[in-house]
Amino acid sequence: xxxxxxxxxxxxxxxxxxxxxxxxxxxxxxxxxxxxxxxxxxxxxxxxxxxxxxxxxxxxxxxxxxxxxxxxxxxxxxxxxxxxxxxxxxxxxxxxxxxxxxxxxxxxxxxxxxxxxxxxxxxxxxxxxxxxxxxxxxxxxxxxxxxxxxxxxxxxxxxxxxxxxxxxxxxxxxxxxxxxxxxxxxxxxxxxxxxxxxxxxxxxxxxxxxxxxxxxxxxxxxxxxxxxxxxxxxxxxxxxxxxxxxxxxxxxxxxxxxxxxxx
Amino acid sequence: xxxxxxxxxxxxxxxxxxxxxxxxxxxxxxxxxxxxxxxxxxxxxxxxxxxxxxxxxxxxxxxxxxxxxxxxxxxxxxxxxxxxxxxxxxxxxxxxxxxxxxxxxxxxxxxxxxxxxxxxxxxxxxxxxxxxxxxxxxxxxxxxxxxxxxxxxxxxxxxxxxxxxxxxxxxxxxxxxxxxxxxxxxxxxxxxxxxxxxxxxxxxxxxxxxxxxxxxxxxxxxxxxxxxxxxxxxxxxxxxxxxxxxxxxxxxxxxxxxxxxxxxxxxxxxxxxxxxxxxxxxxxxxxxxxxxxxxxxxxxxxxxxxxxxxxxxxxxxxxxxxxxxxxxxxxxxxxxxxxxxxxxxxxxxxxxxxxxxxxxxxxxxxxxxxxxxxxxxxxxxxxxxxxxxxxxxxxxxxxxxxxxxxxxxxxxxxxxxxxxxxxxxxxxxxxxxxxxxxxxxxxxxxxxxxxxxxxxxxxxxxxxxxxxxxxxxxxxxxxxxxxxxxxxxxxxxx
Numbered sequence: 087x088x089x090x091x092x093x094x095x096x097x098x099x100x101x102x103x104x105x106x107x108x109x110x111x112x113x114x115x116x117x118x119x120x121x122x123x124x125x126x127x128x129x130x131x132x133x134x135x136x137x138x139x140x141x142x143x144x145x146x147x148x149x150x151x152x153x154x155x156x157x158x159x160x161x162x163x164x165x166x167x168x169x170x171x172x173x174x175x176x177x178x179x180x181x182x183x184x185x186x187x188x189x190x191x192x193x194x195x196x197x198x199x200x201x202x203x204x205x206x207x208x209x210x211x212x213x214x215x216x217x218x219x220x221x222x223x224x225x226x227x228x229x230x231x232x233x234x235x236x237x238x239x240x241x242x243x244x245x246x247x248x249x250x251x252x253x254x255x256x257x258x259x260x261x262x263x264x265x266x267x268x269x270x271x272x273x274x275x276x277x278x279x280x281x282x283x284x285x286x287x288x289x290x291x292x293x294x295x296x297x298x299x300x301x302x303x304x305x306x307x308x309x310x311x312x313x314x315x316x317x318x319x320x321x322x323x324x325x326x327x328x329x330x331x332x333x334x335x336x337x338x339x340x341x342x343x344x345x346x347x348x349x
Numbered sequence: 350x351x352x353x354x355x356x357x358x359x360x361x362x363x364x365x366x367x368x369x370x371x372x373x374x375x376x377x378x379x380x381x382x383x384x385x386x387x388x389x390x391x392x393x394x395x396x397x398x399x400x401x402x403x404x405x406x407x408x409x410x411x412x413x414x415x416x417x418x419x420x421x422x423x424x425x426x427x428x429x430x431x432x433x434x435x436x437x438x439x440x441x442x443x444x445x446x447x448x449x450x451x452x453x454x455x456x457x458x459x460x461x462x463x464x465x466x467x468x469x470x471x472x473x474x475x476x477x478x479x480x481x482x483x484x485x486x487x488x489x490x491x492x493x494x495x496x497x498x499x500x501x502x503x504x505x506x507x508x509x510x511x512x513x514x515x516x517x518x519x520x521x522x523x524x525x526x527x528x529x530x531x532x533x534x535x536x537x538x539x540x541x542x543x544x545x546x547x548x549x550x551x552x553x554x555x556x557x558x559x560x561x562x563x564x565x566x567x568x569x570x571x572x573x574x575x576x577x578x579x580x581x582x583x584x585x586x587x588x589x590x591x592x593x594x595x596x597x598x599x600x601x602x603x604x605x606x607x608x609x610x611x612x613x614x615x616x617x618x619x620x621x622x623x624x625x626x627x628x629x630x631x632x633x634x635x636x637x638x639x640x641x642x643x644x645x646x647x648x649x650x651x652x653x654x655x656x657x658x659x660x661x662x663x664x665x666x667x668x669x670x671x672x673x674x675x676x677x678x679x680x681x682x683x684x685x686x687x688x689x690x691x692x693x694x695x696x697x698x699x700x701x702x703x704x705x706x707x708x709x710x711x712x713x714x715x716x717x718x719x720x721x722x723x724x725x726x727x728x729x730x731x732x733x734x735x736x737x738x739x740x741x742x743x744x745x746x747x748x749x750x751x752x753x754x755x756x757x758x759x760x761x762x763x764x765x766x767x768x769x770x771x772x773x774x775x776x777x778x779x780x781x782x783x784x785x786x787x788x789x790x791x792x793x794x795x796x797x798x799x800x801x802x803x804x805x806x807x808x809x810x811x812x813x814x815x816x817x818x819x820x821x822x823x824x825x826x827x828x829x830x831x832x833x834x835x836x837x838x839x840x841x842x843x
Contacts, residue, residue, distance in 0.1 A: 149748060154747055155843025183745045195708045278782075288783075316741065
């Protein structure tokens with residue numbers, strides 16, 4: 087019974103997705119490799135040819151280490167297929183760290199823009215370029231028009247955008263635009279690592295990942311681990327992120343307060 | 350030597366009164382009591398000559414300054430644009446006269462002959478090909494661009510015309526008057542080549558557009574940029590070449606030339622692309638009363654293979670198609686330092702371990718036929734001095750601060766223990782897990798031995814606080830004395 091209902095729902099979702107996509111061909115998805123997590127995302131993985139919003143909390147809104155690392159990890163399989171461009175205003179991104187996480191840093195072109203508008207326009211330019219598969223941009227806020235423009239640029243070549251929300255030089259936060267055209271919105275925080283029993287030091291980096299908004303999918307919250315980070319096989323896995331724990335469906339359990347406290 | 354004020358230049362009126370260059374100022378004042386003099390300004394003169402050289406680029410790309418007061422224009426192959434050498438000279442004459450400059454012109458096969466004719470011959474002489482010998486025969490020896498003493502010496506011996514000098518057999522001439530005289534004579538007659546120091550490297554890759562009416566509207570300037578680029582690129586295309594640097598010059602009615610330059614990371618000849626690179630910069634050009642001609646020159650021109658046609662325009666595209674234009678657009682807009690690829694450098698000091706390399710290296714273009722992916726890898730992967738890649742197993746932060754940030758209230762139980770707590774940006778962090786120390790010393794072999802100190806040692810720890818934040822902090826120096834060592838935060842892990 088329930089299966090039948092699920093099938094109808096899936097068919098309806100596909101129809102809506104087809105209407106939303108406006109007839110353009112689907113570029114595909116990038117599965118995380120966990121059924122529970124991919125099931126929440128439309129099409130069974132991170133939608134490609136769209137742009138995604140990645141935010142941090144607390145001080146991470148300024149330093150943006152965990153969001154940047156998550157974006158790099160999520161896009162690492164993409165970057166191996168083409169070139170990646172990282173647009174920023176504060177050039178404190180450090181390539182050896184990305185290489186340690188398994189991101190092909192030799193495929194990364196870094197661009198330092200002077201202001202917010204320039205960052206967005208460089209992102210747009212890069213997204214529409216042949217051969218570029220992933221574009222990262224560190225931006226404070228994306229307005230509706232800018233978001234739509236990014237989306238159109240993504241659709242041109244099927245490149246995927248990652249907007250990392252960041253106030254690189256501190257200051258007060260801008261008021262957020264009411265809506266957004268991003269495909270997904272993630273909130274990333276570091277989570278305490280757990281080294282294997284009997285070992286000293288730190289374990290593999292873990293992230294508390296909340297999918298806050300997702301077009302055609304459902305939100306959720308998980309703890310992910312980059313289990314091969316800082317090892318010799320860091321860049322050689324299909325997807326560098328591994329699911330450790332499902333923190334529940336936030337839609338089904340709204341009563342649970344968000345107790346995230348970021349570092 | 351006594352300080353004597355001499356005339357360095359005289360006006361035509363003064364020359365009529367019998368004043369001459371080199372005369373003592375006091376003598377001149379005695380002759381012409383109402384004489385007006387102004388201090389000579391050689392530096393300003395040189396600057397004005399440089400400006401004039403820049404202006405002359407409208408006639409020929411190869412212009413050399415002949416200090417202190419001359420110009421050489423290499424007009425080989427450009428005279429036909431005016432309809433002939435005489436027409437070119439007439440146009441030149443009109444424009445110079447319009448600018449109010451006194452001048453003398455001559456055209457000859459060699460710079461030496463042209464100089465001699467301009468300085469000592471009839472103004473406006475045009476020597477026919479290989480005809481300079483007979484024209485300079487009647488000129489005095491000073492026309493050979495010799496220093497005054499040498500010229501005076503020749504005249505003192507009764508050789509008042511170059512024709513007489515030419516009749517003397519070479520060997521005695523060289524012996525008597527020096528190799529310099531012989532060389533100058535040969536240069537004037539075209540028997541030995543002469544290298545001129547052109548203001549800018551001469552490039553045969555120049556396109557020029559002149560307008561009937563001066564233009565000034567921004568959209569017109571955009572259009573002529575496209576037109577002149579198309580003109581030059583058609584030639585580059587026809588000869589299978591491409592340029593890596595392009596310079597456009599807008600020649601204004603008032604004689605100023607405004608130049609803009611763009612660079613490409615790979616040699617190219619796509620007119621639309623080049624025009625688009627100029628486009629954002631065009632608004633900085635002030636057209637003044639109008640622009641009457643525009644020239645575009647290509648530099649660093651090299652052979653470029655035929656246009657690549659790809660059937661499988663997939664994700665794996667060639668560098669020339671997508672990435673190179675993107676990098677060019679960004680580098681020309683944001684500056685060449687704002688677009689880079691991080692490559693390993695041979696150093697264990699964190700801030701020195703990364704080097705910035707142009708996003709697309711020139712080498713990529715030279716590797717033909719290796720396929721697009723190979724071309725990219727060739728670009729960054731095989732430099733002559735290849736540094737080892739970064740060690741993936743050594744945990745390194747994603748964000749590295751340019752200046753390490755100071756930490757306060759750091760408590761470490763034992764001298765080599767990681768801290769158990771620290772305060773950063775006003776927040777206290779309690780360390781739950783820690784790794785370290787990883788001792789990183791300075792590069793003592795590069796520093797002066799006296800500057801090497803144990804205080805420059807850094808002990809790095811990787812710590813994680815209760816909430817999962819991971820930090821890369823270090824203790825500067827060792828424990829010694831009462832004041833403990835300072836702690837710094839250098840980077841953030843994911």
